[in-house]
Amino acid sequence: MSSFNISTRYANAFMEFADEKKSLEQASKDMVMLEKALINSKDLKAILKSPVINKEKKEVIIKEIFASKVGKVTLEFLLFINKKDRENILLDIAKRFNEIRNIKLNRVEAVVVSAIDFSEEQKNLLHKQLIKISDKEVIPSFITDESLIGGFTVKINDTVIDSSVKQQLKKLRKSLVKN
DSSP states (O other): OOHHHHHHHHHHHHHHHHHHTTOHHHHHHHHHHHHHHHHHOHHHHHHHHOSSSOHHHHHHHHHHHHTTTSOHHHHHHHHHHHHTTOGGGHHHHHHHHHHHHHHHTTEEEEEEEESSOOOHHHHHHHHHHHHHHHTSEEEEEEEEOGGGOSSEEEEETTEEEEOOHHHHHHHHHHHHHHO
16 A cells, blocks of 8 residues: 555544544644654654664654644544554655645645745735635745745645746757747
8 A cells, every 4th residue: 555545544544533523723834843843854754664663662752753733633543543654654654644635724825935035915816716716725835935036826725826027048058949
């Protein structure tokens, strides 16, 4: 069975378990935090994926790191994942959980990369436009990248809207070379 299928099963099971325990909102926050922690910590990923470190030691590490940061239900789930030898795909499970939650809540995440920081008014206007385009609740995150020269890009799932000066220059160059 593929990692995607396994992570989907565990993500769905955890969602049902958290819902039963009336702590789905807390579990959702925990899984967002967990995903970020695993993405940002190479050491934590290495520890969880290491076949050299035994289950008991990983359990201690999980408790040490997450006991004060996540809810009781999430901690139980993390320990269960460790017990089932699935800690090596914990990042995939967290990502899949967050994707499924967003689908159920009719949400999408949008990454907006711009050459300069947007004002709050510009962020609000863009947010409203993204809601119209996607017909879903949009959760935007804003990043600044000066290499764009000007303009911005928006990535929603697999769709990229690129209105950057850098992209326009590439198109112009292609057009000039072609002619």
